[in-house]
Amino acid sequence: MQSTEVLKTIPLFNGLTEQQLTDLARIIAERNFKKGENIFAEGDDGVGFYILAEGQVKIYKLSVEGKEQILHIFGPGEPFAEAAVFTGRSFPAYADAMQNSKTFFLPRQAFVELIEANPSLAMNMLGALSMRLKKFAGMIEALSLKEVPGRLASHLLLLSEQQGSSDFPLNISKTQLASLLGTIPETLSRIFNRLNSKGYIESSGPRVKIVDREGLEALASGEEKL
Amino acid sequence: MQSTEVLKTIPLFNGLTEQQLTDLARIIAERNFKKGENIFAEGDDGVGFYILAEGQVKIYKLSVEGKEQILHIFGPGEPFAEAAVFTGRSFPAYADAMQNSKTFFLPRQAFVELIEANPSLAMNMLGALSMRLKKFAGMIEALSLKEVPGRLASHLLLLSEQQGSSDFPLNISKTQLASLLGTIPETLSRIFNRLNSKGYIESSGPRVKIVDREGLEALASGEEKL
Numbered sequence: 001m002q003s004t005e006v007l008k009t010i011p012l013f014n015g016l017t018e019q020q021l022t023d024l025a026r027i028i029a030e031r032n033f034k035k036g037e038n039i040f041a042e043g044d045d046g047v048g049f050y051i052l053a054e055g056q057v058k059i060y061k062l063s064v065e066g067k068e069q070i071l072h073i074f075g076p077g078e079p080f081a082e083a084a085v086f087t088g089r090s091f092p093a094y095a096d097a098m099q100n101s102k103t104f105f106l107p108r109q110a111f112v113e114l115i116e117a118n119p120s121l122a123m124n125m126l127g128a129l130s131m132r133l134k135k136f137a138g139m140i141e142a143l144s145l146k147e148v149p150g151r152l153a154s155h156l157l158l159l160s161e162q163q164g165s166s167d168f169p170l171n172i173s174k175t176q177l178a179s180l181l182g183t184i185p186e187t188l189s190r191i192f193n194r195l196n197s198k199g200y201i202e203s204s205g206p207r208v209k210i211v212d213r214e215g216l217e218a219l220a221s222g223e224e225k226l
Numbered sequence: 227m228q229s230t231e232v233l234k235t236i237p238l239f240n241g242l243t244e245q246q247l248t249d250l251a252r253i254i255a256e257r258n259f260k261k262g263e264n265i266f267a268e269g270d271d272g273v274g275f276y277i278l279a280e281g282q283v284k285i286y287k288l289s290v291e292g293k294e295q296i297l298h299i300f301g302p303g304e305p306f307a308e309a310a311v312f313t314g315r316s317f318p319a320y321a322d323a324m325q326n327s328k329t330f331f332l333p334r335q336a337f338v339e340l341i342e343a344n345p346s347l348a349m350n351m352l353g354a355l356s357m358r359l360k361k362f363a364g365m366i367e368a369l370s371l372k373e374v375p376g377r378l379a380s381h382l383l384l385l386s387e388q389q390g391s392s393d394f395p396l397n398i399s400k401t402q403l404a405s406l407l408g409t410i411p412e413t414l415s416r417i418f419n420r421l422n423s424k425g426y427i428e429s430s431g432p433r434v435k436i437v438d439r440e441g442l443e444a445l446a447s448g449e450e451k452l
Contacts, residue, residue: 075415078412082356083357083360086350086352087350087354088346088349088350112345116342119339119342120314122341122348122351123314124314125352126308126312127309127310127314130238130355131309132359133355133362136363136366137362139366139410140365140369142408143370143408182365184362
């Protein structure tokens, strides 16, 4: 595949014009790796990121005993190490080719210069990522609304028991609580709002007061749905 | 709240340095809206986006009969219309204040100039969004691995029946299929790989051959898990 063809298929570059794709293709270098070959090591300078055109790449960490912990396996059409490279950090893990692999390497410095000369490139990428994030947030909400209300109800009942009162403060931030329950803060807020409006609890800021304990117990056991 | 304080709490600006936050705060204009007041209309030029500091804002479309369809309700700390503004499009919907609201307005043109002068601002934002996307993709995977294999099994059995054969092509792209099943292409690929390695199917590219029909039926009915 030509590099512009590969670039086009990547969500990161979804919003780019033909001209911007051509500009990007110009700073890209093809790099090939044999099966088993190392691509970068943890701690190496994040001098650029890769787009896998053919083959398979594993990203892994090494434990203190030297044991390999695979974090991710990438296939054709996927970029890797881009988040670290954007933020200018060193590579946070190792990457090895698991098969003979063809990659396109995007050097950080040339990419920065391209954005400087052509900020609309960055704007279009920010737009594409923002839209993808919105879509993903919507999916997480749809997926997690089924189970998270029950888990939140259990959590609130547990907190109430631990603190020996129906009126208690949350002991962690809502962002941490969202993560604990397997959802995102936006969805958690929406669930709190519904628990309030349906009369299960009264909450404001970090304080929660349980109003309908039996209702919460029914939610927690799955007998009732929010 | 000060504008830099609000900016700091927004995931979009998570990766920014203090200096970059100060630069951003300089191009921001406070705009206040009364309860019920319109903020922008569908089709208006996307001249800038908003960050809600206080209050509540609804984003909605109007049907041909003039009926309001609410797409989203935003609360304090949330940006809105940023995706449209990044990509330079007009506003895709209406926005009204549902309560007296304080917003920070980020004009597109000044933002583009800031990126031009300081591409690392864009790089840090791209980094923060990329990391959030990775996190969201991981959550979608964790949430959807529970139910998507069963839904995929049902879908494959249905296709096989429609086409009167155990060996048939998928009639839509894997991206469309992922969306239909409520997951993302990355997770769908992983599920296909597992179905192959566990001997349920043999698939390559768009072709699927059902090898273990009873197994697929058990997955589809929820009797078995992948």
